[in-house]
């Protein structure tokens with residue numbers, strides 16, 4: 001991968017002005033943020049324990065047999081602005097169970113917080129979105145929530161959530177989940193971006209879908225000449241909504257000497273789906289120390305030469321960098337920079353047995369990019385894991 005190409009790509013977009021690009025987006029779909037991410041999993045009770053123990057999520061809300069649900073159980077966990085919902089079917093005859101059978105544990109819903117769920121559904125379905133759920137009003141003693149949903153890539157869904165008339169714990173029908181087991185948070189703040197993997201030749205189809213159906217803009221692109229190692233390659237385009245709060249990079253595999261990590265994902269997820277969730281922290285060193293101590297497994301660190309090159313790569317930004325490079329190296333944290341600042345990031349191994357979904361922990365110190373300068377080091381690390389799995 002050529003560093004100059006990556007840099008020039010980032011520079012050209014920064015010069016053009018991200019705000020200007022956003023202004024050009026037709027904001028018929030104003031999004032306030034990520035509302036929740038719902039996973040369909042084989043055993044929500046045990047997954048919830050993992051997210052509490054390993055990632056420091058807090059018990060937040062619950063729905064299941066005790067609250068009147070007959071077919072499923074849902075545990076909601078919270079850390080700062082991040083809400084995760086873990087859902088398991090209680091019977092075999094269930095679309096949730098079918099989803100888990102086909103895909104393994106994975107993201108079903110990327111829910112978006114909106115002011116008007118009905119309008120969001122109307123604007124997107126009239127532009128070609130396939131409906132998942134028509135606008136539905138749900139009520140309980142805490143008020144009402146309106147939700148509506150559309151399909152995106154694969155079987156993944158965007159749910160629009162309007163909660164301005166609700167003050168309950170999560171959604172109507174959920175009860176507060178009080179637990180005696182409350183591990184401390186690890187400093188995770190909010191969802192920075194969520195990445196989707198789509199099939200061969202499908203990236204531009206989904207880029208167009210996000211442009212046409214959701215009014216997003218493509219503000220960064222990386223082709224396989226930029227994102228490759230000696231062995232494998234992929235292509236990626238970053239889509240952003242009008243106010244820049246929601247960013248969805250879309251990846252597709254590319255031909256290389258060996259098998260692309262995106263192809264491995266598609267094989268094991270049995271189709272397109274969410275590849276990683278990037279969560280922001282204000283102190284990545286403290287967060288990663290905590291996560292490692294609690295058993296979260298990260299991809300192996302790049303070699304010493306990677307860290308030796310950091311001052312050269314950061315240039316002027318070195319003067320504002322507070323972190324000790326040796327400490328970053330001992331934790332395996334990666335560093336990248338663009339015109340506006342630098343960023344620190346690290347990637348977990350997949351969090352389920354299938355090599356599918358993983359997490360990124362990111363701390364932005366002014367940089368708006370996605371760590372393009374780290375792609376090569378990152379992918380070489382992923383290839384070392386693929387090699388072990390016999391899937392490279």
Ligand code: FE2
Pocket residue numbers: 193195276278360370
């Ligand atoms: Fe990322």
